[in-house]
Amino acid sequence: MNSKKIYLDHGATTKVNDEVLKEMIPWFSENYGNPSSIYSLGRKSKDAIENARQIVADALHSKQSEIYFTSCGTESNNWALKGICYAYKKKGNHIISTNIEHHAVLNTLKYLEKQGFEVTYVPVEKNGIVSVEKIKKAIRKDTILISVMYANNEIGTIQPIKEIGELAKEFDILFHTDAIQVAGTIDIDVSDLNVDLLSISAHKFYGPKGVGALFVRRGVRIDNLLHGGAQEKTRRAATENIANIVGLAKALQMAVKNLEKYNKHIKKLRDLAIKLIMEQIPETIINGDMNNRLPGNINFSFRYIEGEGLLLFLDMNQIFASSGSACTSGSLDPSHVLLAIGLPHEIAHGSLRLTFGWDNNEEDVYIVVNELKEIVKRLREMSPLYNK
Amino acid sequence: MYTEKVMDHFSHPRNVGELKNYNAVGEVGNAKCGDIMRIYLRIEDDIIKDVSFKTFGCGAAIATSSIATELIKNKHVDVALELTNKAVIEALDGLPPAKIHCSVLAEEAVKEAIADYKKKQGIIIETHSQCDDCCRD
Ligand SMILES: Cc1ncc(COP(=O)(O)O)c(C=O)c1O
Numbered sequence A: 001m002n003s004k005k006i007y008l009d010h011g012a013t014t015k016v017n018d019e020v021l022k023e024m025i026p027w028f029s030e031n032y033g034n035p036s037s038i039y040s041l042g043r044k045s046k047d048a049i050e051n052a053r054q055i056v057a058d059a060l061h062s063k064q065s066e067i068y069f070t071s072c073g074t075e076s077n078n079w080a081l082k083g084i085c086y087a088y089k090k091k092g093n094h095i096i097s098t099n100i101e102h103h104a105v106l107n108t109l110k111y112l113e114k115q116g117f118e119v120t121y122v123p124v125e126k127n128g129i130v131s132v133e134k135i136k137k138a139i140r141k142d143t144i145l146i147s148v149m150y151a152n153n154e155i156g157t158i159q160p161i162k163e164i165g166e167l168a169k170e171f172d173i174l175f176h177t178d179a180i181q182v183a184g185t186i187d188i189d190v191s192d193l194n195v196d197l198l199s200i201s202a203h204k205f206y207g208p209k210g211v212g213a214l215f216v217r218r219g220v221r222i223d224n225l226l227h228g229g230a231q232e233k234t235r236r237a238a239t240e241n242i243a244n245i246v247g248l249a250k251a252l253q254m255a256v257k258n259l260e261k262y263n264k265h266i267k268k269l270r271d272l273a274i275k276l277i278m279e280q281i282p283e284t285i286i287n288g289d290m291n292n293r294l295p296g297n298i299n300f301s302f303r304y305i306e307g308e309g310l311l312l313f314l315d316m317n318q319i320f321a322s323s324g325s326a327c328t329s330g331s332l333d334p335s336h337v338l339l340a341i342g343l344p345h346e347i348a349h350g351s352l353r354l355t356f357g358w359d360n361n362e363e364d365v366y367i368v369v370n371e372l373k374e375i376v377k378r379l380r381e382m383s384p385l386y387n388k
Numbered sequence B: 001m002y003t004e005k006v007m008d009h010f011s012h013p014r015n016v017g018e019l020k021n022y023n024a025v026g027e028v029g030n031a032k033c034g035d036i037m038r039i040y041l042r043i044e045d046d047i048i049k050d051v052s053f054k055t056f057g058c059g060a061a062i063a064t065s066s067i068a069t070e071l072i073k074n075k076h077v078d079v080a081l082e083l084t085n086k087a088v089i090e091a092l093d094g095l096p097p098a099k100i101h102c103s104v105l106a107e108e109a110v111k112e113a114i115a116d117y118k119k120k121q122g123i124i125i126e127t128h129s130q131c132d133d134c135c136r137d
């Protein structure tokens, strides 16, 4: 029985980096001034926010004035979609997206449909990647927005954002991407990508939870989600969460600086896990594309078993991972992403996502594979679908 | 999320596997919903002498199967037929609301297996084994 805690769920969240935390602390108790106040204590807070904004702008290759801080990735996505739809509804009411978006996008789109907007959900291909050609075919005269995630949170597939960006530009349609799984792992250049709006969230790159940012290209109109004071150039009211904003910027800055090293580290561990698991656990399927994929993500389906039992046994062995199984999501349907890439229900139920990070090492991989091998065997022996 | 009892039965399931020389078997659920339960019985003179299960499903599905086998072992088939999902839940010290259907599945699997035995004696009893989209809203 393994007793060392092994965290393999960096796609869900990451721990706050020590240096990041250290930079955040003074903004709770020492420098607590309201950034809108004119005295020095307030100005200090204001300066910290503007400094953070510059850091984020540098990281995304945007202008400082194009970065807005939000309370989470979910808010960034909500704001981008609702804000654009309401600002441009006179121009049209059609949105194009995909069928593998995060619920923060999907459920916002469902809401917008109830408000009278029309949404085309372009289905992805079997490898989990959307066809640019199919997006092109979905474009209508009244299309005002395309929203496609940069990389998928479950199967890690990286979408052809640059090509979609060019398409959007050609047809004069605004383009939003949810880059929440990507920021801190892949270099993001908003001009190169031709995106008009881009969402990020700090807790995916060793920053704090509850803070995100939205890039909004200059000249793009966007309605407010939060009305009130004049913060964020009147576009998002609320006294700023200075510590979290400072933390987001510091974490992103560090991530960008260590991008190459991080990629190498997580990819090496991920590839080792794939090799060992495919060698040692029969009837295992890898979900998603192997080339266009986040370096730290792998998603398996182990046939004949159900994912929740897998996670529970892993948990008993201090191994923390996630699954696309219905039973872990509170609904009875397995992950919409796994169904979208054409997995039959019973195979989608037996999925396991491992997402690697800084705190993992090779020893962890060997431990996990050994435990996993035993667990899968045990669950298969209990399964009426398994006849061996 | 789960009680200690559920975790105990999930991690140390009782009577798991295919029973040797069973004379009745019942299966409910379907893989699409994420749950299949199969119960094997060896019945002598209307007494369930031995019982085992195989389950494809979540932790709660494995735990409800396991406890159900314990609850009916050495019982008269007519007593076992009266097993309710409520009794299964109570024996496990409770289940989360989203997992109640797993206890229903356990009750139905037991009924289905006993119905198989009765059928061989020419007695037809009503069961609810057909997937009727019970899991969906
Ligand atoms: C792709 C994607 N979009 C949106 C979110 C939501 O971000 P947050 O948890 O910061 O609201 C997440 C993470 O949970 C994600 O992975």
Ligand code: FES
Residues within 6 Å of the ligand: B028, B029, B030, B033, B130, B131, B132, B133, B134, B135, B136
């Ligand atoms: S067993 Fe099929 S829907 Fe419940």
